[in-house]
Amino acid sequence: FLAGSRLGSEEDWIQFRHQVTTLVLATDMSLHFESLSKFQTQMVTKLDKGCARIEVLGNDKGMEMAIQMALKTADIGHCAMRLGSHIYWVAKLEVEFFRQGDLERKAGHPISPLMDREKTGTTHPSNQVGFFDVIVLPLYSAFVQAFPEASPLLDQLDINYSYWKHCTAKPDYAPPILDDLHWRIMEAFESSGQ
Structure with a gap:
């Protein structure tokens, strides 16, 4: 596997694997608040105090932290997509979550939050508002503070x-049906001439 690679030595591969593993683990939502707090303290605060971005990113830890935050924003990137695409991905996520909840139920395990199809899922407006309030907006706001070029995402x-x-104010709100929603999104996309 390593023979003929462009990364060089086995040590390079070990370092590369470590970096990829660290980045992927940074998307774990159980570490979200710790990661965001560290990013705000070690990066955003320094930039707000006038430190040049190159000073903050000029070391391995700073660069790793910036890439972790970029990956975290990408992980929930559907939140910054056009509304139709965002709703589509929220509905897809609900399907995935409910399938996992079904497996958890079948195995006799406690069902994880938002994964019980007998309760409200990710497409319920109050769950999305809470997700935006607690996770999405603070994460993207901090990211944009450090990288103002990303401000159009806001x-x-x-x-x-x-x-x-x-939608939370609509008592008759019904979650989107994925197949119907997908069809409407594709129809709108095609009619826009894109």
Whole structure:
């Protein structure tokens, strides 16, 4: 496997594997608040105090932290997509979560939050508003503080957040049916000429 690779030595591969593992583990939601707090303390605060970005990112730890945050924003990137695409991915996530909940139930395990199809799932507006309030908006706000070039993402986040807030006020709200929603999104995309 290593023979002929461009990474060089076995030590390079070990280091590469370590970095990839660290980055993937950084997307674990159980570590979210710790990671975000560390990012805000060690990166955003320094930038707010006038440190140059190159100073903050100029070492391995700073660069690793920045890449971790970029990966975390990408992991929930559907929140910053156009509304139709965002809703589509929320519905897909609910299908995935409910399948996992079914497996947990079948195995006799406690069912994880949002994974019990007998309760409200990810497509319920109040769950999305809570997700935006607690996870999405603080993460993206901190990321944009460190990387202002990403600020256009906040505009779409605001649109999507407003949609879910509007839906919480609708007593007759019904979660989207994935197949129907997918068809409507594709129809809208095709009719837009893109």
